[in-house]
Amino acid sequence: MSDKIYDVLVIGGGPGGYVAAIRAAQLGLATACVDQWKNAKGKTVYGGTCLNVGCIPSKALLESSYNVVRAQEHFAAHGINTGTVKVDLSVMQKRKEKIVDTLVTGISGLFKKNKVDALSGTASLKSIGDICEVTIAGGETVRAKNVIIATGSVSRNVAAAAVDGKNIVDNIGALNFSSVPKKLGIIGAGVIGLELGSVWRRLGSEVHILEALPNFLEAADKDIATEAAKIFKKQGLQIETGAMVTNAKSTAKGVAVEWDKDGKKEKATFDKLILAIGRVPYTEGLNAEGVGLEIENGRLKVDEHCRTSHRNVFAIGDVVRGPMLAHKAEDEGSLVAELIAGQKPEIEYDNIPWVIYTHPEIAWVGKTEQQLTAAGVNYRKGAFPFIANGRARGLGETEGMVKMLADAESDRILGVHILGAGASDLIAEGALAMEMVCASEDVARTCHAHPTLAEAFREAALAVDGRAIHI
Ligand code: FAD
Ligand code: NAD
Numbered sequence: 001m002s003d004k005i006y007d008v009l010v011i012g013g014g015p016g017g018y019v020a021a022i023r024a025a026q027l028g029l030a031t032a033c034v035d036q037w038k039n040a041k042g043k044t045v046y047g048g049t050c051l052n053v054g055c056i057p058s059k060a061l062l063e064s065s066y067n068v069v070r071a072q073e074h075f076a077a078h079g080i081n082t083g084t085v086k087v088d089l090s091v092m093q094k095r096k097e098k099i100v101d102t103l104v105t106g107i108s109g110l111f112k113k114n115k116v117d118a119l120s121g122t123a124s125l126k127s128i129g130d131i132c133e134v135t136i137a138g139g140e141t142v143r144a145k146n147v148i149i150a151t152g153s154v155s156r157n158v159a160a161a162a163v164d165g166k167n168i169v170d171n172i173g174a175l176n177f178s179s180v181p182k183k184l185g186i187i188g189a190g191v192i193g194l195e196l197g198s199v200w201r202r203l204g205s206e207v208h209i210l211e212a213l214p215n216f217l218e219a220a221d222k223d224i225a226t227e228a229a230k231i232f233k234k235q236g237l238q239i240e241t242g243a244m245v246t247n248a249k250s251t252a253k254g255v256a257v258e259w260d261k262d263g264k265k266e267k268a269t270f271d272k273l274i275l276a277i278g279r280v281p282y283t284e285g286l287n288a289e290g291v292g293l294e295i296e297n298g299r300l301k302v303d304e305h306c307r308t309s310h311r312n313v314f315a316i317g318d319v320v321r322g323p324m325l326a327h328k329a330e331d332e333g334s335l336v337a338e339l340i341a342g343q344k345p346e347i348e349y350d351n352i353p354w355v356i357y358t359h360p361e362i363a364w365v366g367k368t369e370q371q372l373t374a375a376g377v378n379y380r381k382g383a384f385p386f387i388a389n390g391r392a393r394g395l396g397e398t399e400g401m402v403k404m405l406a407d408a409e410s411d412r413i414l415g416v417h418i419l420g421a422g423a424s425d426l427i428a429e430g431a432l433a434m435e436m437v438c439a440s441e442d443v444a445r446t447c448h449a450h451p452t453l454a455e456a457f458r459e460a461a462l463a464v465d466g467r468a469i470h471i
Contacts, residue, residue, distance in 0.1 A: 001141045006030050008340060009134055009144035011123040011286070013037070014048020016317030016329030017150030018107050023337035024148075025114040032117035032144070034136055044120035045104040046111065048152050049318075050326040053172045056103055058195055060096040061175065062357050065202035069359070074396055087203060089180060096175070125291045128310050137285075146312045146340050149300060150333065151286055153279040153318035161187060161248035161275055167255045168248060171196070174274040180204045185257050185270035187248075189216060189239050191356050192276035197237055198358050207236070208268065210243040210259055212277075219354075221368040221417040223383070223403060228362055228419055231399055248273055281319040296321075304347075306336050314339075328352050351434045355424040360400045363427035366415030366434055369405060378408040382440065382463025384456045386420045388470045391451035397421035402460040404430075404440055411439035411464075422453045429457055440464040 008024040010017045013035035021033035037052060039045045050056060071085045111118045119136060125147070126133040132147045155170035157163060163170050174196045180203045186193045189211035201207045216239060217225040232239060240261065247258040255273040259266050281299045293308050293315075294301040300308060300315040307314055314336045317329030331347050338345040353365040372379045383403040386392040400420030406413050416430030433443055443461035448454045462468045 001143070004030075004143070005131060006032050006117075006142065006144040008032075008146045008148060008337070009034065009123075009132070009142055010148045010150060011134065012048065012150035012152055012317070012319075013046030013107065013118075014150060014152045014317060014329065015050045015326040016152070016333045017048065017148065018046050018110070018333070019330040020148045020150060020316060020333030020337050021116045022110055022114050023334045024340065025116045027337060027341040029337070029341060031115075032119050032142060033111065034119035034121060034123045034134075034142070036120070036122040036137075039101075039104070044118075046107040046118065047100075047104040048150075049154075050329075051100060051103050051107070053175060055326050057096045057100055057175045058171075058192075058199070059357055060099045061092065061199045062195060062359075064092045064095060065199045066359050069202050077396065087180075089178065089203070093176070093178070122285045124285055124287045125293075126287070128291045128313055130312070132313065146314070148333070148336050149286065149288070149308075149313070149315040149319060150317045150329065151282050151319050152329075153324055154282045155275065156278045156280050158187075158245075158275065158277060160245055161257075161273065163275055164250055167250040167271075168273045168275065170275050174200075174272075174276075177272065181271040182206065183254070183268075183270045184208070185210065185248075185255065185268065185273040186276055187245050187273065188212075188276040188278070189241070190276060190278065193274070194232070194237075194356055194358050196274060196276065198232075198235070201236055207238065208270070209237060209239045210245055210257075211239060211241045212244045214242045216241055217362075219368075220362060221364060221403065221415070222370055223401075224362060224364070224417045224419045227400065228358070228360075231360065231419075232358070279318065279324055283319065305339055306332050307339075322349060323352060323354070325352065325354070348435060351431055353427045353431045355427060357424060360397070360420045361423035362419050363423035363430075364415065364417045365427055365430045366413065367405065368415060368417065372405060372414060377414070379405050379414060380408050380411075380440075380464050381405050382460045382465070382468065384459035384463055384468055384471060386453070386456055389451075389453060389456045389459075391453050392421070392456070394451065395421060395453075397453075402426070402456045404443075404457075404460040404464055406440040406464045411441055413438055413440055413443070416457075416460075418457075420453065420456070426453060426457055429454060 007029035008031045010021045010033040024031040121136040184205040186209045189209045245259045254271045316332035318324040335345045356362040385401045387398040403417040405415040440461040448458045459468045
């Protein structure tokens with residue numbers, strides 16, 4: 001065991017862990033980050049699920065596949081004739097891999113720049129006290145005054161559809177198909193089902209999504225979910241709600257899938273099946289319970305500042321309560337590093353935005369209309385459709401709307417919901433407005449550049465008071 005005692009040891013180098021490590025080092029704390037992730041060449045890489053098999057590769061494929069749609073369906077309206085569009089999937093996949101490689105290399109560079117010691121291997125908690133000891137498989141025992149656990153999550157499995165990595169795949173396999181499946185089944189019409197379903201649909205798959213819940217996209221505002229369902233149907237995504245998969249088996253012809261729907265048994269055969277029914281926290285090999293850390297609903301139990309029952313052991317990101325989102329993990333990483341350095345940071349969890357990167361995109365922050373109704377909150381609402389926005393017309397992106405919900409008495413913004421091109425960027429204005437405790441009137445009185453999609457945001461704020469100009 002080395003004599004060195006770190007101020008902070010971060011276990012897991014995903015967006016929670018690597019941000020925690022960099023922020024801790026910025027604050028002058030002696031920091032190390034350990035990860036067990038190896039790339040195809042057997043090299044340890046930092047970036048976790050997000051960079052390697054999540055946010056980044058999925059968005060690379062979403063962009064490439066949407067370019068196919070642009071070329072096939074939209075260019076002609078601009079007077080650009082491409083003829084038959086040919087897709088080389090191997091080039092598309094290589095582009096995706098290059099983006100991932102560049103970004104994970106970038107994290108190693110940031111560790112060097114900030115003097116974070118990058119360690120490699122599976123970390124296991126050995127003892128917790130004023131000085132914590134962590135064993136790294138194949139390496140030595142590391143000592144630290146504070147430990148931040150950021151071990152993330154993995155895809156949820158179900159016995160009825162066991163992932164074989166070949167025909168029945170999770171997010172990892174679904175990002176790596178080497179040919180476009182003719183018939184693609186997906187279990188779960190959540191974020192991954194919609195995003196990866198969109199990718200393969202655009203590239204030519206016949207996509208059938210089986211969703212257990214009776215309603216589509218229950219977490220989203222109902223108006224947005226209803227409108228999105230119509231658009232996705234037009235795009236050819238077959239989404240079947242109330243469908244509970246009972247069995248899925250690889251056969252010589254593909255994957256035979258059976259499900260129950262309205263008391264009836266249904267079945268179909270697909271070339272590939274993606275399992276996308278949520279993710280579960282990952283603590284394998286960590287020995288968390290062995291050193292007395294509590295697990296609550298499968299996740300490491302922490303307080304509002306991500307502190308476990310041990311004063312100098314913290315946990316952040318997907319492995320703890322809250323939404324499993326990269327930006328939530330990042331914010332918790334900074335928060336814990338700043339706490340350890342003696343600062344007093346806070347996170348307003350209600351202001352964490354959600355984005356689904358379909359086309360059009362879906363994004364929201366704050367409460368939905370159905371949540372406000374259920375809570376008995378008196379609210380006013382304003383909505384503005386992109387079809388009435390000049391920039392959206394120029395872009396040929398007229399689907400969807402911005403919807404704003406504000407408290408009826410104080411006018412404080414309670415929720416913003418967007419369906420439309422660029423929703424992922426536009427929602428930042430909603431998150432900022434909510435973090436600054438703005439009233440809808442504040443947004444309505446803020447000059448927005450013309451012509452921009454953001455004007456639809458302002459018009460929705462004006463509509464809260466019944467005074468939108470362009471509808
Ligand atoms: P992770 O990113 O999972 O990182 C955990 C790290 O810990 C891993 O590198 C792992 O190797 C390491 N580790 C685990 N145990 C040990 C151990 N004992 N010792 C050493 N190392 C260990 N979120 C968004 O916000 N936007 C998106 O667009 C988005 N798209 C996604 C698309 C897909 C297909 C998927 C699957 C997820 C997506 N997510 C997205 C979710 C996002 O990836 C996660 O919320 C985020 O990665 C969580 O970060 P984390 O740091 O908590 O954990
Ligand atoms: P999800 O929770 O978004 O969706 C899972 C869906 O599967 C739900 O609609 C659920 O009702 C359904 N389901 C559950 N069990 C089922 C069953 N047996 N049969 C049929 N349907 C079933 O989960 P996901 O799509 O797997 O994504 C996991 C998480 O990863 C997300 O919740 C999110 O936190 C993160 N993620 C985020 C993004 C993003 O931010 N754009 C993208 C991808 C993933």
